[in-house]
Amino acid sequence: MGGFGAAGACALSGAARAAGRRRAVPPPDRVPLAMELSGKTVLITGATGGIGQALARAFAARGAQLVLTGRRIDVLEPLAESLPGGARTLAVDLAASDEVDRLIADAGDVDVLVANAGLPASGQIDSFSVEEIDRALDVNLRSPIVLARALAPAMAARGGGHIVLMSSLNGKAAPAGTALYSATKFGLRGFGMALRADWRERGVGVSTIFPGFIREAGMFHDAGAKLPPGVGTRTPVEVAEATVRAVEHDKGEVDVAPLALRGGTLFSQVLPDVAASVTRRLGGGKVASDVAAGQRDKR
Numbered sequence: 001m002g003g004f005g006a007a008g009a010c011a012l013s014g015a016a017r018a019a020g021r022r023r024a025v026p027p028p029d030r031v032p033l034a035m036e037l038s039g040k041t042v043l044i045t046g047a048t049g050g051i052g053q054a055l056a057r058a059f060a061a062r063g064a065q066l067v068l069t070g071r072r073i074d075v076l077e078p079l080a081e082s083l084p085g086g087a088r089t090l091a092v093d094l095a096a097s098d099e100v101d102r103l104i105a106d107a108g109d110v111d112v113l114v115a116n117a118g119l120p121a122s123g124q125i126d127s128f129s130v131e132e133i134d135r136a137l138d139v140n141l142r143s144p145i146v147l148a149r150a151l152a153p154a155m156a157a158r159g160g161g162h163i164v165l166m167s168s169l170n171g172k173a174a175p176a177g178t179a180l181y182s183a184t185k186f187g188l189r190g191f192g193m194a195l196r197a198d199w200r201e202r203g204v205g206v207s208t209i210f211p212g213f214i215r216e217a218g219m220f221h222d223a224g225a226k227l228p229p230g231v232g233t234r235t236p237v238e239v240a241e242a243t244v245r246a247v248e249h250d251k252g253e254v255d256v257a258p259l260a261l262r263g264g265t266l267f268s269q270v271l272p273d274v275a276a277s278v279t280r281r282l283g284g285g286k287v288a289s290d291v292a293a294g295q296r297d298k299r
């Protein structure tokens with residue numbers, strides 16, 4: 001796909017030169033699908049989790065009408081009651097395709113989908129059963145794709161909407177011990193990038209969010225693993241605020257991590273083997289195995 005893009009650009013610029021014309025590179029579109037959230041219906045998956053609860057509070061604070069999902073109804077109900085304006089709750093297991101269909105049918109008109117639910121899926125691939133692999137793919141990748149497929153046309157028919165995909169910096173760089181998780185998060189990145197190009201003219205924006213290590217709550221915090229000194233973190237509130245801004249200003253991709261971690265991720269994209277070797281020397285292997293051990297109960 002990248003080859004096609006580069007080859008296409010070369011062919012076009014060659015043709016322009018041959019025609020003796022100079023073409024300025026068009027600037028990227030500026031805030032084409034900005035959205036005011038007050039009164040909009042926002043469906044948030046994984047609302048019971050560390051980041052999901054912060055997302056619910058952030059969208060509620062903008063005056064959105066919320067539909068919250070997760071499996072744990074005992075967490076969903078009190079969360080909904082604590083929000084200004086309340087929220088509808090739907091208990092759904094996103095690993096079950098008939099329950100994803102039921103969510104689509106029961107959610108009603110949705111203006112913004114925040115596909116946030118996810119399983120950590122960390123650890124060596126041969127430590128997973130095939131059933132656990134299927135569950136990670138279903139929750140992390142299949143369910144956002146199926147929800148987007150169902151909701152985007154309805155959003156477009158009503159004049160516009162927005163889809164948010166909660167990826168991870170593991171959707172840009174894949175360190176040791178994250179093969180399955182990274183596969184799902186890289187998948188979301190590719191899906192989001194192309195979906196954004198496909199739907200912008202029909203009024204549906206797409207944002208992909210890439211959090212780094214998140215402290216205070218959520219799957220990294222719950223694992224109880226320690227990071228090497230100097231590796232910075234962000235909070236669920238910062239992820240939620242970045243997500244709200246991404247919808248309001250139609251941002252395509254947003255990293256939520258300190259500068260050094262974002263720089264390391266970029267380095268890993270350019271020189272993956274060198275980055276992997278540096279990460280090993282800095283003790284990345286121990287962090288990865290500690291995280292996987294702490295997240296095993298979430299498979």
Ligand SMILES: NC(=O)c1ccc[n+]([C@@H]2O[C@H](COP(=O)([O-])OP(=O)(O)OC[C@H]3O[C@@H](n4cnc5c(N)ncnc54)[C@H](OP(=O)(O)O)[C@@H]3O)[C@@H](O)[C@H]2O)c1
Nearest residue numbers: 046048049050051070071072094117118168214218219220
């Ligand atoms: N925390 C981090 O450091 C971090 C960093 C980068 C990216 N992320 C991403 O951020 C998102 C939220 O993560 P988090 O940290 O908030 O994790 P979390 O606290 O473990 O929450 C995960 C959420 O996903 C839901 N979920 C899991 N399996 C489900 C299933 N089968 N059906 C329906 N819902 C299911 C959980 O709901 P129930 O348990 O109620 O079913 C929960 O609401 C994930 O996509 C994650 O990959 C997190």
